[in-house]
Amino acid sequence: MVAQVIDGKAFAAKVRAQVADQVAKLKEENGITPGLAVVLVGEDPASQVYVRSKGKMTVEVGMNSYEHKLDAETSEEDLLALIDKLNNDPAVHGILVQLPLPKHLNEDLVINSIDPAKDVDGFHISNVGLLGTGQKSMVPCTPLGCLMMLRDHHGSLSGMDAVVIGRSNIVGKPMAQLLLGDSCTVTIAHSRTKDLPDVVRRADIVVAAVGRPEMVPGDWIKEGATVIDVGINRIERDGKNKLVGDVDYASAAERAGAITPVPGGVGPMTIACLLANTLTAACRANGLPEPEGLTA
Ligand code: NAD
Numbered sequence: 187m188v189a190q191v192i193d194g195k196a197f198a199a200k201v202r203a204q205v206a207d208q209v210a211k212l213k214e215e216n217g218i219t220p221g222l223a224v225v226l227v228g229e230d231p232a233s234q235v236y237v238r239s240k241g242k243m244t245v246e247v248g249m250n251s252y253e254h255k256l257d258a259e260t261s262e263e264d265l266l267a268l269i270d271k272l273n274n275d276p277a278v279h280g281i282l283v284q285l286p287l288p289k290h291l292n293e294d295l296v297i298n299s300i301d302p303a304k305d306v307d308g309f310h311i312s313n314v315g316l317l318g319t320g321q322k323s324m325v326p327c328t329p330l331g332c333l334m335m336l337r338d339h340h341g342s343l344s345g346m347d348a349v350v351i352g353r354s355n356i357v358g359k360p361m362a363q364l365l366l367g368d369s370c371t372v373t374i375a376h377s378r379t380k381d382l383p384d385v386v387r388r389a390d391i392v393v394a395a396v397g398r399p400e401m402v403p404g405d406w407i408k409e410g411a412t413v414i415d416v417g418i419n420r421i422e423r424d425g426k427n428k429l430v431g432d433v434d435y436a437s438a439a440e441r442a443g444a445i446t447p448v449p450g451g452v453g454p455m456t457i458a459c460l461l462a463n464t465l466t467a468a469c470r471a472n473g474l475p476e477p478e479g480l481t482a
Contacts, residue, residue: 187409189442192335197366198454201334201480202247205461208477209248220468221250222280222306222460223272227265227291228258238480240282240457247461252278265291266299273301273322279471280464280482303471306463308402309356317482318359325482329361331455332393333368333482339412339444344369347408349386351375351402351432352395357416361393364482382406394432404437413445414440416452 209475212218222244226237237253242364244251254268265283272278281304287293297305302312308326310444318322336343352358358374375385386392386406394402405414417432431448439445446452462480469476 194451198458201458223252279468327459348391349389357395400434410443
């Protein structure tokens, strides 16, 4: 079998176009422009690139983007004061604090100081609890993007065996909750899992979120399974820098029914879902119906 490639870049463009349409409608019919505030503390180069591209795409879909760049030495008190100001600003519907934060700042404290209704990353403890109990919440962007691609490919996921490799709070755990919410039978595998190949071979859906280059070889994949590769790993091969996923794409594509490439799979969906979450937050804040197809 040669796998169908799930084109995350094209799908993300479609999601952004849907968001842009809904934003235009919201402006015209309700006079509301969704606003996303992004807070960056320090000069981490990768974070600067992410923040720049988030700001650019926010403006491209017609939303307001508010960037707050603070020095690396910013005190916790000052950061919390800024978040409090954004929590109380009606023009701001979504707040994202770019992680990682410098070591002297307590990440949990900072994230949990964001108004859960504006927590478009879905990391606030209230949103984690709401998702875990199947209630309306803000859903972390990367797993939401994976879910959208799976629903688009399969329609219903009900009854499918899904294995999520990785148990992080930002990808693995919320991904497992979302798959459970769509009635999959879910296994969460991790670094201590016994006989990982055997666990993966049972899965109709494999979501790999580990951060180890090409650790899942094709012969772990059940014939016809759908493979979602979240991993982003920089490696050097043949003297060139390359991005690869957690799955060995070439061998997995020979057995899978469908597979996401790296780059061009899950990555572009993450920012598209951040925009979708900001739109959802703006609709909820104004008591309006949520945008269809853009939430879990
Ligand atoms: P993390 O380091 O927080 O978690 C990794 C998980 O992998 C852990 O739960 C650990 O138990 C598990 N693990 C480690 N070694 C293992 C092994 N040998 N076998 C099985 N499981 C093992 O990572 P994360 O933040 O969840 O990110 C995972 C990957 O996804 C990284 O490559 C990251 O860059 C990528 N990522 C991509 C996006 C995106 O937008 N595409 C977003 C977030 C993360």
